[in-house]
Amino acid sequence: MRLLELEEKTLEEEENEFWRAHNDLLLSSAQQSAQLASLRAAYAADYATLEKLERTNVYNDGFCIGHDGVFGTINGLRLGRVPGVPVEWPEINAAWGQTLLLLYTIARKLDYTFENYRLIPMGSFSKIERTVGDKATYELYGSGDLHFGRLLHNRRFDFAMVAFLDCLRQLIDHVKSQDSQVEFPHQIIKDKIGEASVKLQFSQEEAWTRALRHVLLALKIILKWTTNGSNA
Structure with missing residues (x-):
């Protein structure tokens, strides 16, 4: 009887130890399941963020082209002037700076080098340099006395x-040449785009403003093709 009692006690202790180990295993399993669920939720959130970032077009965010009435705009800056609408030259010059920077950025993305010219993005005081002939540098900005003096400028x-x-x-x-399906609504011939000249001297401001609006539209088409087309 004593031997049976000892054996029974030993079995009870082993059974208790088994259930303690079993409970510990269940607890560990539950913790691991909770951790796995947390990791899966974090992964799903990170993956959703990644997909959102992949859909984000940094070029469109950096260069937002739109319109404000008769004006084409880039990043909210109006490009042009018309009678009765006081667009100050600092805004126009800043818009030209953004426009030149956009052309420069697209060309770099496409690994394209312009013939005869080099773009020099400098914000509101951007310039274009001829790389042939006299190698002159032209200032891509105007001033308030544009019609009253400084004829050389x-x-x-x-x-x-x-x-x-x-x-x-x-x-x-x-x-x-890369994609014949891309269409541009306005043809460029010398100083004109869509029959409107980009020259300001001796031109009406409305025609000049219309030409600049056409310029921004062409850039918008190129930007869309560059970021969403075969070069995305």
């Missing part, structure tokens, strides 16, 4: 805008 501003238009035409031709 006025001419250089016009030269800069015509040079910009030539660079834009080159990039449009490059895009078309």
Whole structure:
């Protein structure tokens, strides 16, 4: 009987130890399941964030092209002037700086080098340099006394805008050579885009503003193709 009692006590202790180990295993399993669920939830959240970031177009965020009435706009800056609407030159110059930077950025993304010109993004005081001939540098910004003096600067501003238009035409031709399906609504011929000249001297401000709106539209089309097309 004593031997049976000892054996029974030993069995009870082993049974108690078994259940303690079993309970510990269940607790550990539950903790691991909770941790796995937490990791899966974190993974799902991170994956959703990744998908959102992949859909985000940093170029469109950096260069938002739109319109405000008769004006084309880039990042909220109006490009142009019309009678009765006081768009100050600092805003126009800043808009030109953003426009030149956009053309420069797209060309770099496409690994494209402009013929005869080099773009120099400098914010509101951006410039375009000829790389052939006299290698002149043209200032892509105007001033409040544009119609009353500083004729040399006025001419250089016009030269800069015509040079910009030539660079834009080159990039449009490059895009078309890569994808014949891309369409641009306004043809560029010398200083004109869509029959409106980018020259300001001796031109009506409405026509000049319309030409600049066409310029921004062409850039918007190129930007969309560059980021959403085969080069995305």
